[in-house]
Amino acid sequence: MTENRVNGTVSVTAPQHSVEGFAKEFLRELNFGQGVPLSRASVNDQYLALARTVREYLMARWMETLRRQRDAHAKTVAYLSAEYLLGRQLDNALIATDLTEIVEEALTSLGIDLATLREQEVEPGLGNGGLGRLAACFVDSLATMSVPCIGYGIRYEYGIFRQTFVDGWQVEQPDTWLSLGAPWEFPHPEDAVTVHFGGSTETYTDDDGVTRSRWVPAWDVLGVPYNYMVPGYQNGRVNTLRLWSARATKAFDLQIFNSGDYAEAVRAQTFAENISKVLYPEDSTPQGKELRLQQQYFFVACSIRDFLDGLPADFDLHRLPDVVMFQLNDTHPVIGVPELMRILVDEKKIAWDEAWAITQKCFAYTCHTLLPEALEVWPVELLGRLLPRHLEIIYRINDEFLAQVRQAYPNDELRLRRMSIIAEHPERSVRMAFLATIAGAKVNGVAALHSQLLRDNVLPDFSELWPDKFTNVTNGVTPRRFVRLANPALSDLITDAIGPGWVTDLERLREMEPLADDAEFRERFRAVKLANKQRLAGVLATRDGIELRTDAMLDVMVKRLHEYKRQTLKVLHIVSLYERIISGELDPASIPPRVFAFGAKAAPGYKMAKQIIGLINHVGATVNADPRVQGALTVVFPPNYNVTLAEKLIPAADLSEQISLAGKEASGTGNMKFALNGALTIGTDDGANVEIRELVGDDNFFLFGLLEPQVAEIQAVGYDPSKYYEENATLRRAIDLIASGTFSPDDKRVFEPIVSNLLTEDRFLALADFQAYLDAQERVDVAYRDVEGWTRSAILNVARSGFFSSDRSMWDYIDRIWHSQPVVAR
Ligand code: RUG
Numbered sequence: 001m002t003e004n005r006v007n008g009t010v011s012v013t014a015p016q017h018s019v020e021g022f023a024k025e026f027l028r029e030l031n032f033g034q035g036v037p038l039s040r041a042s043v044n045d046q047y048l049a050l051a052r053t054v055r056e057y058l059m060a061r062w063m064e065t066l067r068r069q070r071d072a073h074a075k076t077v078a079y080l081s082a083e084y085l086l087g088r089q090l091d092n093a094l095i096a097t098d099l100t101e102i103v104e105e106a107l108t109s110l111g112i113d114l115a116t117l118r119e120q121e122v123e124p125g126l127g128n129g130g131l132g133r134l135a136a137c138f139v140d141s142l143a144t145m146s147v148p149c150i151g152y153g154i155r156y157e158y159g160i161f162r163q164t165f166v167d168g169w170q171v172e173q174p175d176t177w178l179s180l181g182a183p184w185e186f187p188h189p190e191d192a193v194t195v196h197f198g199g200s201t202e203t204y205t206d207d208d209g210v211t212r213s214r215w216v217p218a219w220d221v222l223g224v225p226y227n228y229m230v231p232g233y234q235n236g237r238v239n240t241l242r243l244w245s246a247r248a249t250k251a252f253d254l255q256i257f258n259s260g261d262y263a264e265a266v267r268a269q270t271f272a273e274n275i276s277k278v279l280y281p282e283d284s285t286p287q288g289k290e291l292r293l294q295q296q297y298f299f300v301a302c303s304i305r306d307f308l309d310g311l312p313a314d315f316d317l318h319r320l321p322d323v324v325m326f327q328l329n330d331t332h333p334v335i336g337v338p339e340l341m342r343i344l345v346d347e348k349k350i351a352w353d354e355a356w357a358i359t360q361k362c363f364a365y366t367c368h369t370l371l372p373e374a375l376e377v378w379p380v381e382l383l384g385r386l387l388p389r390h391l392e393i394i395y396r397i398n399d400e401f402l403a404q405v406r407q408a409y410p411n412d413e414l415r416l417r418r419m420s421i422i423a424e425h426p427e428r429s430v431r432m433a434f435l436a437t438i439a440g441a442k443v444n445g446v447a448a449l450h451s452q453l454l455r456d457n458v459l460p461d462f463s464e465l466w467p468d469k470f471t472n473v474t475n476g477v478t479p480r481r482f483v484r485l486a487n488p489a490l491s492d493l494i495t496d497a498i499g500p501g502w503v504t505d506l507e508r509l510r511e512m513e514p515l516a517d518d519a520e521f522r523e524r525f526r527a528v529k530l531a532n533k534q535r536l537a538g539v540l541a542t543r544d545g546i547e548l549r550t551d552a553m554l555d556v557m558v559k560r561l562h563e564y565k566r567q568t569l570k571v572l573h574i575v576s577l578y579e580r581i582i583s584g585e586l587d588p589a590s591i592p593p594r595v596f597a598f599g600a601k602a603a604p605g606y607k608m609a610k611q612i613i614g615l616i617n618h619v620g621a622t623v624n625a626d627p628r629v630q631g632a633l634t635v636v637f638p639p640n641y642n643v644t645l646a647e648k649l650i651p652a653a654d655l656s657e658q659i660s661l662a663g664k665e666a667s668g669t670g671n672m673k674f675a676l677n678g679a680l681t682i683g684t685d686d687g688a689n690v691e692i693r694e695l696v697g698d699d700n701f702f703l704f705g706l707l708e709p710q711v712a713e714i715q716a717v718g719y720d721p722s723k724y725y726e727e728n729a730t731l732r733r734a735i736d737l738i739a740s741g742t743f744s745p746d747d748k749r750v751f752e753p754i755v756s757n758l759l760t761e762d763r764f765l766a767l768a769d770f771q772a773y774l775d776a777q778e779r780v781d782v783a784y785r786d787v788e789g790w791t792r793s794a795i796l797n798v799a800r801s802g803f804f805s806s807d808r809s810m811w812d813y814i815d816r817i818w819h820s821q822p823v824v825a826r
Contacts (some may be wrong), residue, residue, distance in 0.1 A: 014060040015053075022099070023106040026053045038110060044180050046112055047090075047120035051183035054093045054103070058229050062238035068823050069148045075322060075820040077149040077813075078307055079139060080300055080336060081329035083132030083279070084153050084241065085160075086228075087643030088121045089184045091485050092140075096231035122177045123644050124184075125159035126243070126279060128601075129560040130669050131368050133643065134446075135329055137478040137669070137806040143232035143239040144480070144504055145810060146822040152303035154295060155185075155226045155243035156279040163601050163640040168617030170639075172281075172604050185243075186227040193223045193302045193309075194249060197294065201389045206349070214346050215389035221272040222247040223302035233480050233504055244302045246275035281603050293335075293378055293386055300336035304343065317348055321361035325818045328365045328440065331376040331432035337363055337439040338390040338397070346389070356397070364817045365436035365443045366473075367454055368666050371564065375458070377429040380422065394430055398422055401438050408465060419461045437462045437469070442817045446475045447667035447688040453708070471816045474691055475667040476806035479506050482673045486647035489528040490677065490798070497521070506805035509798060516795040519788070526791055529652070529678065536652040539645070544638045552634070553592050553784050556649060556679070557657035558599035558641055561609040564664040567600060568754065569766040569773055570657055571616055576734035576774065577633055578623050583733070588632035592784045595634045596620075597649065599641025611754050613637075618743040618751075646670075651677045654794075655780060658683035659773065661764040663708035665689075672804035678794040680783075682776055684769070688804070696800045700793040702783075704776035705769040714768065721762035724770065731770050735759070 015025045029049035030038060036045050069076070094100045104114045127133060135151065142149035161172035196217030203213050228241040248269040257265035274291065275298050307324060308317075315323075328334055337359060344355035369375065384391040398421040409415050417424075421434045437443050437459055445451030451472030455463035463470050484491050484503050494502055498511040515521040533550040540546040557570050574596055580586035598616050602609030620635030638645060656674030658665075658681050665687035675681060675692055682702040683689040693701040706714070725732050739755045741748025758767060784790050802808075814820055 080333035081135040082332035083127030085127030085132035141806040151241040248272035338393040365440035380428040476809035487651035506802035512799040532652040556653040561600040561602040653679040724767035
């Protein structure tokens with residue numbers, strides 16, 4: 001990096017965009033940054049030096065982006081998310097700067113293989129699944145669209161656990177992603193923010209004789225920000241992701257240390273640092289843990305304070321809605337609402353009504369679920385103990401809101417109780433989704449069906465009161481990471497056909513549609529798929545010692561393990577095929593050979609999910625070893641599914657399994673990634689599947705299963721899964737085979753809980769959808785045999801999925817919710 005003094009300001013210029021220039025910078029980093037000569041550099045030294053060199057190319061853009069945004073006084077999106085599932089940074093930075101070829105050549109000239117260095121990077125797994133990955137896609141899109149955005153979150157010391165299998169059972173290991181160095185982060189201890197907790201509130205009379213309330217906290221921690229670059233794709237922009245790490249305000253007590261009680265001397269430090277120690281390994285169900293509430297308040301308090309501190313000293317806070325929108329990614333950051341109110345009313349002495357008017361324009365809320373258990377509630381006792389002033393503020397917001405409801409619906413006590421932020425049963429608690437809905441300028445669901453069910457079933461009273469507050473923004477995924485970076489072979493094919501513009505304007509994929517009828521193009525498309533399967537086979541062989549056949553249909557189900565997603569239904573399909581083969585009913589040579597690939601982590605405390613992982617692995621071991629199957633069915637389940645593996649698995653897939661019970665999956669985003677990479681979907685009418693099917697067309701999608709209203713009907717009259725077991729011989733034989741202990745000879749009863757759950761409860765109606773699923777799978781087999789027809793459908797899936805770019809989602813947010821603008825070059 002060169003520094004020039006221009007008119008008294010320091011401007012940072014990027015190093016030379018050439019092979020020699022890069023090689024020189026790399027060696028400089030290796031020698032002066034890592035402190036080693038090339039001859040003695042380890043792979044990790046080389047990787048760290050490479051990462052630092054690449055980031056130098058982004059630095060000037062970063063400074064320039066910040067300057068432009070400051071000068072433009074543009075409205076900023078402050079995206080508040082407890083999770084960011086980023087994936088590896090190196091390749092993304094390389095494609096953003098268009099440096100890949102230069103780097104490859106420069107490293108080769110030094111005798112270094114870029115591919116080896118890539119493998120050295122440990123991805124920051126700071127999220128559980130779709131929610132965190134969505135946040136990462138959104139910040140990528142905003143940077144690419146030159147929209148001012150700062151992503152705020154938590155720098156967990158340990159991200160999502162590393163999954164291992166021991167005898168087929170999930171065992172969690174800590175994710176030590178920081179241990180070999182973190183070259184992509186920029187710590188800023190000088191910007192640390194103090195965050196208070198506990199204590200009590202008091203009233204006092206201020207200098208003007210006004211009686212006011214204030215918080216007298218009992219303890220505090222420091223939030224230290226770490227900045228990460230969010231590079232836009234080849235547009236000269238770099239936005240910022242700011243993640244907070246907790247530290248003790250007083251590192252350790254020297255007196256106690258000198259007295260020899262070392263553990264006590266660092267107690268405060270340990271206690272404080274615990275706040276950002278670990279990502280809660282939960283996806284759809286909240287853990288009622290005090291630490292989790294501490295985490296939530298910690299990061300939103302830091303973020304709001306950080307944003308306000310960045311405003312000019314004389315800024316009129318009544319204008320806050322002109323300069324920021326705090327987007328609440330689910331309920332995790334909702335405690336930010338009373339926090340902003342506290343700052344405005346208690347600290348800035350703005351009248352309550354004015355403060356509330358400001359606050360209501362500064363927040364918007366995205367809901368990501370339909371499962372009642374995933375809507376966070378905090379016991380009043382806990383919230384009051386940790387954040388007493390915030391609880392008072394919530395009570396007042398609630399009182400005023402209920403007065404409004406009373407006026408709109410006189411004499412409707414039941415409605416008041418239903419709509420109150422405070423739930424009375426089973427214990428007094430704060431409903432965070434209600435608070436977010438009341439405070440938010442807008443409330444959105446994440447797919448068309450989800451937004452409708454959110455209005456009709458989850459928040460019906462609120463949507464009746466404020467119909468205009470509710471909107472939909474269908475999720476999207478970034479084409480940079482999930483096509484351009486993950487699938488270079490397909491990217492080249494597309495670029496050859498329609499030019500490079502699709503990477504930032506994904507609807508242009510439509511231009512490929514006519515090529516679905518071009519036999520030569522189809523052949524090239526198939527060659528890409530095969531190459532991706534071979535690449536995956538290589539990855540699985542080295543990563544896990546898994547042998548993958550590349551001449552079979554690759555049928556993939558990757559997502560968090562949850563009963564509503566119905567991995568069990570997939571297992572029942574495999575078991576029923578296996579049972580039919582070994583009983584002689586099905587000739588294995590008569591079906592197209594399939595590899596069933598799974599990837600799934602189960603929350604460590606979710607027993608049934610862990611059982612299902614055990615079942616998949618045990619079924620896999622039995623099926624894979626049985627010669628009667630003649631290789632027609634193979635099950636592979638690489639452990640520790642993460643973004644890095646997704647980037648290899650998705651481009652290789654033929655069939656995408658999206659089989660949740662209708663009305664349960666808010667959106668899904670894996671479904672979009674598969675379609676964009678030319679896999680056909682077998683799916684229910686759920687979440688974003690609905691929109692995928694509408695766009696790609698019924699002929700290119702395998703729809704099955706109950707529709708959401710049918711599910712509701714069945715549940716209303718009382719669902720009896722045993723009826724399906726009794727009436728469907730194929731299903732019965734599959735379940736009996738599991739119950740017989742065939743897959744677990746050492747402990748024949750080990751899968752008893754799954755079997756009995758299916759037969760007696762089956763909360764997510766797997767048995768009710770079983771036959772329809774099998775029928776759809778037979779349609780898949782027939783379609784797959786028609787090689788040309790299948791390829792045609794796969795190409796149409798790609799060509800018609802441009803809608804699912806997260807760039808489009810971001811335009812929708814801008815249009816419907818944020819009303820912000822890109823900052824263009826001047
Ligand atoms: O389960 C949902 C997915 O359907 C959705 O695609 C994703 C992003 O919107 O968010 C997931 N989600 C929901 N993750 N955690 C929750 C719990 O609220």
